[in-house]
Amino acid sequence: MTTVERVFSEKVGERVEEGDFVEVEPDVIMIHDGSGATALRVMRDELGVERVEDPDKVVLVFDHSVPPSSVEAADRQNELLRFAEEHGISKVHVDEGVCHQILVEKGYASGGRLVFGGDSHTPTCGAVGAVGIGFGGTDMAFAMVYGELWVRVPPTIEVRIVGRPRFPSTAKDVALRMVSEIGAGGAEYRALEFTGSVSGWELGDRMTLCNLATEVGAKTAVVSGEEVVEGAERRVEIDARHVEPCVSRPGRVDDVVPVSEVEGVEVTRVFVGSCTNGRYEDMALFAGVLEEMGGPCEHVRIVVVPASRTELLKAVKDGVVERLVRMGVLVCPPGCGPCLGEHMGVLGRDDVCVATSNRNFPGRMGHRDAEIYLASPVTAAVAAAEGELKDPRDVLGG
Amino acid sequence: MRFSGRAHVFGDDVDTDQIIPGRYLRRVGYDELGKYAMTGADPEFPEKVREGDVIVAGRNFGCGSSREQAVMALQQAGVSCVVAESFARIFYRNALNRGLPLLEAEGDPREVVSDGDRVEVDVDGLVLRSPSGEMGLRKPPSFAVRAWKAGGLLRLASERPDEPPWRAGDRG
Numbered sequence: 001m002t003t004v005e006r007v008f009s010e011k012v013g014e015r016v017e018e019g020d021f022v023e024v025e026p027d028v029i030m031i032h033d034g035s036g037a038t039a040l041r042v043m044r045d046e047l048g049v050e051r052v053e054d055p056d057k058v059v060l061v062f063d064h065s066v067p068p069s070s071v072e073a074a075d076r077q078n079e080l081l082r083f084a085e086e087h088g089i090s091k092v093h094v095d096e097g098v099c100h101q102i103l104v105e106k107g108y109a110s111g112g113r114l115v116f117g118g119d120s121h122t123p124t125c126g127a128v129g130a131v132g133i134g135f136g137g138t139d140m141a142f143a144m145v146y147g148e149l150w151v152r153v154p155p156t157i158e159v160r161i162v163g164r165p166r167f168p169s170t171a172k173d174v175a176l177r178m179v180s181e182i183g184a185g186g187a188e189y190r191a192l193e194f195t196g197s198v199s200g201w202e203l204g205d206r207m208t209l210c211n212l213a214t215e216v217g218a219k220t221a222v223v224s225g226e227e228v229v230e231g232a233e234r235r236v237e238i239d240a241r242h243v244e245p246c247v248s249r250p251g252r253v254d255d256v257v258p259v260s261e262v263e264g265v266e267v268t269r270v271f272v273g274s275c276t277n278g279r280y281e282d283m284a285l286f287a288g289v290l291e292e293m294g295g296p297c298e299h300v301r302i303v304v305v306p307a308s309r310t311e312l313l314k315a316v317k318d319g320v321v322e323r324l325v326r327m328g329v330l331v332c333p334p335g336c337g338p339c340l341g342e343h344m345g346v347l348g349r350d351d352v353c354v355a356t357s358n359r360n361f362p363g364r365m366g367h368r369d370a371e372i373y374l375a376s377p378v379t380a381a382v383a384a385a386e387g388e389l390k391d392p393r394d395v396l397g398g
Numbered sequence: 399m400r401f402s403g404r405a406h407v408f409g410d411d412v413d414t415d416q417i418i419p420g421r422y423l424r425r426v427g428y429d430e431l432g433k434y435a436m437t438g439a440d441p442e443f444p445e446k447v448r449e450g451d452v453i454v455a456g457r458n459f460g461c462g463s464s465r466e467q468a469v470m471a472l473q474q475a476g477v478s479c480v481v482a483e484s485f486a487r488i489f490y491r492n493a494l495n496r497g498l499p500l501l502e503a504e505g506d507p508r509e510v511v512s513d514g515d516r517v518e519v520d521v522d523g524l525v526l527r528s529p530s531g532e533m534g535l536r537k538p539p540s541f542a543v544r545a546w547k548a549g550g551l552l553r554l555a556s557e558r559p560d561e562p563p564w565r566a567g568d569r570g
Contacts, residue, residue, distance in 0.1 A: 023564065034423060038466050041428060046552055049559040065424050073424035120464040120488055136466035136492035138552050142562065150564040184411045185458030189487055217461060217486055252411065340420035340463070361413045361462060363438040364420070 002156040002231045003224045004191040007131045011114050018155040025148045026116040028108050031140050032099045033062045035118025037076035038137025040083055052087040053147035059091040059108050060084050061099035066335040069343040097308025097334040100124035100275040105310055116143050121275055123213045126222035127206035133220050154191045154219045158232035161196040163241035168392035171205035172376035174240045175212040180256035181236055188217035193224040204279040211276045215253040245379050245392045248360050250371035259379055260391040269353040270384040273305030274339045277356035280314040282377040287323045289381035295327045297387030302329040303345040305337030341365045354383040399521040401478040403450035407513040412455050413462030418471040431467050432474025449476035454511045460489025469496045479519055481507050481526055497550025504534040
């Protein structure tokens, strides 16, 4: 029995297995200012029923457009706040950070819990053993109104990670390698269960790994406490000790190459943040490498967006924020920032950006001709200092 | 159930940022999304597309963000259905909820369809026809066909909102 089958069986109250269609009540229903606004519109204008079966299960997070980027965004957020008030939804987190960070930080997601989230990166909470699945706005409306959704129990691909990445490689490089091994749609309708060394990794690194599972199409991802996943469809093994610093080339998350293959590409922008790599450790690592290299290259504009208020506070308290600001870095409020191309650093036609986030689709962060390289905070710092992509091992050793 | 219209051909892994770029999500109302449909992949698509047209694509259509606006944008632009080699799961659910039929072809449908071809998508006969040939379609789940015919699970739910539409279907 896989971890995912076990969690579904517990929730449904009988033994279920991969391929079964189940109607299941989640432990948590997470909506944000995007999916929540859509869900609310669905209830009011299309379903004709505005009801929340169990308001205690609902977590509302404002992260995509904070502070509001448009009148439309502000109006929708105000409406969502009134909705929460009217229906007794008390787990409301405004301007506190990215929903996936909040789910873990506040303990809403924990081992064995089933989390239905109105966001594709909901599998991130698999880092703490929760089974998180992403949905669209109508499904979130259904989940709130009926308290359940239909789901097909997915088969599992076991991803065994051997050892730890060696600096200057990081968990992000391992995650990118995983994406390239499995491919953009390679885990469609499937769960990823991580075994091996991962259960001993830092929480943030586990979140980075589970977060990128979305980019191979995985329905969910979870760090399994098991030695081996019994009943897995197949197993992929990645030796983290030998993963090189790498990037996803513009256009495709699974087009992963060692940084050494793209050396010399000129960079105009650097974005450090998002649910993938916007935590304290990421900011501290970025600041440290950037300082070690003598600060940023003159023509590179850098935006740092903390994943949450808690992470920002840690970086304020130990001086990371001051060091970043002194180097000319724009430190933005916690949230999704420019990751989805809405505000706080949208890219123009000629921009080439190194981003620590999770998507580099054409147009993702702005103009469709702008180029986005996905990388670790270390590779991003080296690019920020050099003004071009460069193998971190050449300048930092390792 | 069958659809006929001109085909607009796209590639593999067309993500929802291409279907409706993020910068429009909170700039325009939910009813104006059609004007920006597919502009992340082809800025002229909204001018080219006609009511009833069909999108044809490769693998993993609709991957990426869970934004349901992707389905709304295609429907508002007049797209009748999408034929692809495979679909991303959140997009598939969103389309099921909103009644946009998504048909999986038995291979890569671009082998028999070129951009601008007039195509016919025969959902009951499970075949995609174009001037240069035809390709079989995979049999969709029966509950999906029921939902598409009814205009989507959301439409079904609005007619009988007291119980989840997936439970109501059991008795129907």
